[in-house]
Amino acid sequence: MRTQPAVECSIQRTLDLIGDRWTLLILRDLFRGVRRFSRIQEDLGIAKNLLTDRLGTLVDAGIVEKVPYQERPVRHEYRLTEKGRALSPSLLALMRWGDRYVSGGLAPTELVHDECDTRLELQPWCTTCNVPVAPTDISSRPGPGRHIGTEDTRV
Amino acid sequence: MRTQPAVECSIQRTLDLIGDRWTLLILRDLFRGVRRFSRIQEDLGIAKNLLTDRLGTLVDAGIVEKVPYQERPVRHEYRLTEKGRALSPSLLALMRWGDRYVSGGLAPTELVHDECDTRLELQPWCTTCNVPVAPTDISSRPGPGRHIGTEDTRV
DNA sequence: AGGAGTCAGTTTCGATTTTCAACCAACCGC
DNA sequence: GCGGTTGGTTGAAAATCGAAACTGACTCCT
Numbered sequence: 001m002r003t004q005p006a007v008e009c010s011i012q013r014t015l016d017l018i019g020d021r022w023t024l025l026i027l028r029d030l031f032r033g034v035r036r037f038s039r040i041q042e043d044l045g046i047a048k049n050l051l052t053d054r055l056g057t058l059v060d061a062g063i064v065e066k067v068p069y070q071e072r073p074v075r076h077e078y079r080l081t082e083k084g085r086a087l088s089p090s091l092l093a094l095m096r097w098g099d100r101y102v103s104g105g106l107a108p109t110e111l112v113h114d115e116c117d118t119r120l121e122l123q124p125w126c127t128t129c130n131v132p133v134a135p136t137d138i139s140s141r142p143g144p145g146r147h148i149g150t151e152d153t154r155v
Numbered sequence: 156m157r158t159q160p161a162v163e164c165s166i167q168r169t170l171d172l173i174g175d176r177w178t179l180l181i182l183r184d185l186f187r188g189v190r191r192f193s194r195i196q197e198d199l200g201i202a203k204n205l206l207t208d209r210l211g212t213l214v215d216a217g218i219v220e221k222v223p224y225q226e227r228p229v230r231h232e233y234r235l236t237e238k239g240r241a242l243s244p245s246l247l248a249l250m251r252w253g254d255r256y257v258s259g260g261l262a263p264t265e266l267v268h269d270e271c272d273t274r275l276e277l278q279p280w281c282t283t284c285n286v287p288v289a290p291t292d293i294s295s296r297p298g299p300g301r302h303i304g305t306e307d308t309r310v
Numbered sequence: 311a312g313g314a315g316t317c318a319g320t321t322t323c324g325a326t327t328t329t330c331a332a333c334c335a336a337c338c339g340c
Numbered sequence: 341g342c343g344g345t346t347g348g349t350t351g352a353a354a355a356t357c358g359a360a361a362c363t364g365a366c367t368c369c370t
Contacts, residue, residue, distance in 0.1 A: 138268065141267055
């Protein structure tokens with residue numbers, strides 16, 4: 001995995017952890033309830049050694065835990081921890097984008113607002129102004145940490 | 156890139172397009188206002204041939220467009236299209252997760268609302284009612300597409 | 311006009327990763 | 341004992357990546 005000296009950005013840190021070609025798909029399967037090694041392997045078509053490796057990384061990172069679901073023979077399944085479940089907005093956001101821009105508007109599964117029964121979007125939301133914020137009204141700036149660059153950061 | 160017969164899932168389709176080790180970081184740079192080939196290259200430390208390749212893929216996919224910012228010599232920069240800008244919730248979600256679970260609650264870089272200069276959160280948003288929706292007011296249902304699996308999909 | 315510099319790449323080639331297939335071990339049911 | 345399932349490991353071939361050298365169009369400087 002890439003190593004960068006003192007990475008300043010949470011996106012980069014996140015992607016260093018789960019941003020390879022398979023990991024987010026593995027997590028998607030876990031969200032969908034596909035939790036066993038062999039089921040994930042056949043569902044994704046991933047090579048077994050890679051699946052072993054990726055699951056190990058996820059377990060080490062505390063995103064997934066390996067829990068026995070039977071004794072004799074001991075068999076394990078992989079379950080999302082709270083940390084892993086917290087990735088659901090990320091996966092949802094990727095799904096919604098794919099629904100709209102790659103799958104041609106078709107949504108295999110959708111989340112709906114109870115009251116009006118229409119589909120939900122994920123929106124950046126300003127808790128101060130209490131309004132949704134368009135990408136063009138977003139800037140990035142250094143947080144409590146150090147500053148990175150000084151150029152125009154508007155989209 | 157991986158090819159699967161008739162992929163049913165928008166997450167997979169999305170990741171097939173932008174789910175490699177560099178593309179989301181390139182997009183992050185574009186969101187941050189780093190738009191020139193050489194600036195992206197030095198910022199990420201990506202090999203130039205790979206950057207050429209990834210930017211080409213993004214342009215082909217209509218996520219990014221190559222626009223000249225000067226003549227003589229012709230120089231281009233890469234700008235997000237509307238399709239590309241629509242990925243902001245995904246990147247924001249990944250960033251917020253990283254802030255909390257990888258960066259130890261600290262946000263090295265934060266996205267702020269231009270108008271009021273405060274940090275943004277991601278909220279499920281109902282476009283019909285025009286309100287943010289709490290998790291308790293959300294249901295899921297199969298969309299217009301086909302169903303994928305029938306097992307327990309609870310986390 | 312000559313020389314140095316910048317930007318955006320392309321080419322080359324060795325190193326790393328991924329894939330594919332075979333093998334393995336523990337256990338089960340028959 | 342025999343075949344089957346689960347959850348892996350091992351090793352070789354193929355694909356991908358990374359670092360550095362090179363290119364070409366054009367600047368600016370003198």
